[in-house]
Amino acid sequence: MAEKISNKSVMLNPFSKNNPVIVQILGICSVLAVTAKLEPAIVMGISVIAVLAFSNVIISLLRNTIPTNIRIIVQLVVVAGLVVIVDQLLKAYTYDVSKQLSVFIGLIITNCILMGRLEAFAMANKPWPSFLDGVGNGIGYAIILIIVGFFRELLGSGTLLGYQVIPQWCYDHGYVNNGLMILPPMALIVVGCIIWVHRSRNKDLQEN
Amino acid sequence: MPGGKLQSLQSVFEGFETFLYTPESTSQSGVHIHDSLDSKRVMILVVLALMPCFFFGMYNTGYQNLLAGGATEFPFWSIMAYGFLAILPTVVVTYVVGLGIEFVIAQLRHEEIQEGFLVTGILIPLICPIETPLWMIAVATAFSVIFVKEVFGGTGYNIFNVALVTRAFLFFAYPAQMSGDHVFVATSKIFGLGAQAPDGFSGATPLGQIATQTAGELHLTDLAGNAISTWQAFVGLIPGSFGETSTLCVCIGAAILLFTGIANWRIIVSVALGGLLMGWIANLCATPTYPASYLSPVSQLCYGGFAFAAVFMATDPVTAARTGTGKYIYGALVGIMAVLIRVYNNGYPEGAMLAVLLGNALAPLIDYCVVQANVNRRMRRLKAKVE
Numbered sequence: 001m002a003e004k005i006s007n008k009s010v011m012l013n014p015f016s017k018n019n020p021v022i023v024q025i026l027g028i029c030s031v032l033a034v035t036a037k038l039e040p041a042i043v044m045g046i047s048v049i050a051v052l053a054f055s056n057v058i059i060s061l062l063r064n065t066i067p068t069n070i071r072i073i074v075q076l077v078v079v080a081g082l083v084v085i086v087d088q089l090l091k092a093y094t095y096d097v098s099k100q101l102s103v104f105i106g107l108i109i110t111n112c113i114l115m116g117r118l119e120a121f122a123m124a125n126k127p128w129p130s131f132l133d134g135v136g137n138g139i140g141y142a143i144i145l146i147i148v149g150f151f152r153e154l155l156g157s158g159t160l161l162g163y164q165v166i167p168q169w170c171y172d173h174g175y176v177n178n179g180l181m182i183l184p185p186m187a188l189i190v191v192g193c194i195i196w197v198h199r200s201r202n203k204d205l206q207e208n
Numbered sequence: 209m210p211g212g213k214l215q216s217l218q219s220v221f222e223g224f225e226t227f228l229y230t231p232e233s234t235s236q237s238g239v240h241i242h243d244s245l246d247s248k249r250v251m252i253l254v255v256l257a258l259m260p261c262f263f264f265g266m267y268n269t270g271y272q273n274l275l276a277g278g279a280t281e282f283p284f285w286s287i288m289a290y291g292f293l294a295i296l297p298t299v300v301v302t303y304v305v306g307l308g309i310e311f312v313i314a315q316l317r318h319e320e321i322q323e324g325f326l327v328t329g330i331l332i333p334l335i336c337p338i339e340t341p342l343w344m345i346a347v348a349t350a351f352s353v354i355f356v357k358e359v360f361g362g363t364g365y366n367i368f369n370v371a372l373v374t375r376a377f378l379f380f381a382y383p384a385q386m387s388g389d390h391v392f393v394a395t396s397k398i399f400g401l402g403a404q405a406p407d408g409f410s411g412a413t414p415l416g417q418i419a420t421q422t423a424g425e426l427h428l429t430d431l432a433g434n435a436i437s438t439w440q441a442f443v444g445l446i447p448g449s450f451g452e453t454s455t456l457c458v459c460i461g462a463a464i465l466l467f468t469g470i471a472n473w474r475i476i477v478s479v480a481l482g483g484l485l486m487g488w489i490a491n492l493c494a495t496p497t498y499p500a501s502y503l504s505p506v507s508q509l510c511y512g513g514f515a516f517a518a519v520f521m522a523t524d525p526v527t528a529a530r531t532g533t534g535k536y537i538y539g540a541l542v543g544i545m546a547v548l549i550r551v552y553n554n555g556y557p558e559g560a561m562l563a564v565l566l567g568n569a570l571a572p573l574i575d576y577c578v579v580q581a582n583v584n585r586r587m588r589r590l591k592a593k594v595e
Contacts, residue, residue, distance in 0.1 A: 174341055180381035189355060 011132040014140035016202070021144040022195045023205060026112040030104050031145060032187040038161050040100045041149030043090065045142025049135060051082045051108055052117060056134035058082075059122040066123075075118045076109065083108050113141055148190045156181030247363075250470055251326040257464040258330055258451070258520065264444060265451035266291030269338050270401075272447055273394045277403020290401040294394050295450060298333040301342045305349045306332075313358050324363030324370070325353070331371035331520065334451030335513065335561075336378065337391035344385065348377040368568045369527050372517075375561055387416065387557065392447045413448045414441065415512045415550065415557040418500045441510040452516035455509065462519040471523040474535040479518035482543020483509055490551045500551040508547050517546065517560035527568040531578040538574050542567040 020026045027048075035041045058078050059066075066074050087105045090098035098105065108114065117137050122130040153159055155178050158166035166175070180186050199206050270287030273294075306325045314321040332349060352373040357366045378386050385391060392413050397404055414428045414436055428436040436446055444454025452458075465471035487505030494501040509515060522528060522542050529538035542563045549559025556562065 174343070176341075176344070176382050176385060178347075178381045179383055180377060183380065192355075192359075 005129075007129055007132050010129050011136040014133075014136040015143065016140075016198070017205070019140045019144065019198075020113045020116070020137050021141055022191065022198050024113075024116070026116055027141055028188075028191065030107065030111060031148060031191060032184040034101055034104050035145055035149040035152055035187050036156065036182050037100070038146065038149040038153045040097055041145040042142075043094060043097045044101060044104065045138070045145045047086045047090070047105060048108060048111065048113070048141055049138030051079065051086055052114055052138040052141075053131055053134035055079045055082050055114065056117060056122040056130040057127050059118050060125060060127045060130035063123050071119075071123065072115075075115065079109050079114055079118075113137060144191070144194060147194060148187055151190050152181045152187060156186075248323050248326075251323050253468050253470055254327045254465065254520075255330055257461040257470075258327075258334065260457035260460040261334060261451040261454060261516070262295075262330070263288075264454045264457045265334060266295060268445060268448075268453055269294050269394055269450065271445060272392075274403050276393050276395055279403050286401055290394075290398060293398045293401065294338055295333055297342055298336065298338075298340070298345055298450075299330070301346050302332045302349050303329045305346045306353050309350060309353045309358070313362070319362070322363035324357065328353075328370045328374075332374050335371060335375050335449050335516070337386065338394050338450050339391040340378065341385065344378055344382055345374075348374045348381070351377050364526055366526055367572075368565055369521055369524050372521055372561055372564055372568075376565060379561070392416075392449065413512070413557070414446055415500070418503075418557065438504070438507040438510055441507060446511075449513060452513040455515040458515040458519050465519065465523070471519065472525075472528070472535055474532065475523045475528055475539040476518055478536045478539030479522050479543040479546075480509060482540035483514055483518070483547050484543075485540075486544040486547035486551075490547060498551050498554070508550070512550065512558045513560045514546055514550075517564050518543070521560075521564045522567060527571060529571040529574045529578075531575050534571070534574045534578040537578075538567050538571055541570065541574075 014020060017023070021028065021031060030044065034044045055075070055078050059075055062074065062078075083106060086108070087098070090101070090105060117133060121133045125133070150160070153161075154165060158164065158171075158177050178186075266288055267284075268291070270290035271282060273290060274282055274287065303325075306329050310321060310325050332345065336345060352370050356368050356373045357363065357370050360366050395404070417428055440446060441453075442455045444456060446453050462471065462476060466473055466476070484505045487503065487508035490498070490501040490508075491504060503511065518539075522539060529535050545563035545566055546560040549556055549562055553559070
């Protein structure tokens with residue numbers, strides 16, 4: 001890295017100004033897939049934070065010993081190992097949620113955010129900043145996941161974390177849950193709205 | 209008046225001033241030649257072409273209501289009055305929500321108000337079932353005006369037909385309320401007019417009956433239990449969304465649009481031919497698994513929203529293909545897909561809506577291929593000449 005970036009900004013930048021989902025548009029696939037309910041969205045967010053943070057640290061420790069031409073394979077092996085651990089933990093402790101997340105925990109391996117951070121940051125930085133970068137990007141991803149999951153579950157099922165939020169009174173007077181919110185296209189539109197709000201608050205991110 | 213105290217409301221004022229008549233003020237310098245058929249006139253003409261469908265929809269609504277209530281006499285004026293009262297709230301809600309959003313956005317962007325919603329606002333009531341709850345119409349209209357039109361830059365920039373997206377939004381968001389046998393026929397009295405349908409009444413559309421039919425020969429019935437003929441479907445006295453039942457009135461509208469040169473005959477003809485072709489193929493290999501394949505190709509055109517979609521939806525100049533050849537391809541695609549979805553997907557009783565949206569999505573690609581083919585052809589010709 002040419003210029004020194006403080007640890008604090010390494011950690012905090014991905015929350016908003018450099019958010020992996022809404023600024024770099026990475027990891028959209030899982031955002032669409034796992035956010036129909038809030039609970040799997042939160043679990044998925046935590047899983048990605050854990051995998052990202054630890055794979056960043058491991059790769060950062062190994063960075064001087066990895067031959068350049070096989071670095072992607074090494075990264076994949078590290079991420080895959082961590083994903084299997086997370087998958088087994090979820091199966092052991094939160095079986096229902098891991099059922100809902102099904103293949104998407106396994107697919108964390110292919111999440112662009114991970115490979116992106118490993119290539120762009122962990123390969124060139126010391127373990128502690130890499131850890132912070134992993135946590136920061138993971139949280140940036142999780143924030144978006146949780147916002148999308150919140151709106152989709154609220155409007156699509158009328159519940160939050162499985163508890164009824166919209167009162168029965170509304171249903172008696174003709175309110176109906178929006179079935180489109182459960183379908184993936186609406187997740188894309190919710191992400192679009194988040195980007196819309198985000199860009200209008202951060203004018204410097206607007207493209208011409 | 210520029211700079212006056214009401215300057216901020218200029219877009220609203222100009223919107224109203226040019227709504228029905230031409231303002232006196234003209235530009236002072238330079239040469240400005242303007243076709244008298246501007247977008248406002250085009251919109252008004254489309255609305256006029258929709259009027260036969262609209263009035264027939266009013267009559268049909270009242271007629272179906274009386275039929276559901278078991279009446280034997282059908283007085284014309286009370287039927288019309290009932291239909292008017294039944295549709296009025298929907299029209300008002302659509303226009304208030306849609307135009308409200310357009311006005312606000314035009315003000316925010318300091319632009320003139322564009323009149324695209326004039327047609328959309330009348331199309332939405334026409335393609336929705338009569339018993340659709342008003343708040344659903346409001347939500348769907350707001351959704352499609354914001355996310356389909358304004359996000360892309362307003363009138364003339366939308367990728368998809370705004371009215372159809374409203375309908376698709378309703379269909380996917382509230383499937384239980386937007387299909388089945390309870391929404392297509394008005395079943396209660398309004399201000400003492402009309403009839404009250406008995407409890408447990410079932411008013412499925414012909415295509416709805418086909419979709420729920422499990423096996424065997426087709427047997428379509430109207431509300432009184434009599435069989436429906438293709439002629440009846442052509443005239444339109446069958447249950448269905450408000451304004452799309454009558455193929456006859458759609459034909460009148462098509463004549464107006466073609467005579468004034470607003471709709472493109474290439475699209476209408478190729479949609480119809482595509483539908484006939486696919487209907488013919490489906491009818492050739494008719495199976496009990498897909499009961500809709502028993503319909504003859506001609507009745508495929510008369511049932512459901514096919515004719516309405518062909519004339520008023522597929523021809524939308526903004527979302528259709530623009531090249532001449534592209535229009536044939538686009539139209540045929542819409543026609544074939546509409547019948548294909550209708551016959552072979554039992555989850556969707558009517559395919560015209562989805563077919564037109566698919567056509568909209570592919571229109572730019574079709575145009576691109578047509579233009580590229582032309583470029584290649586001319587390049588070859590040039591090469592041949594040089595050699």
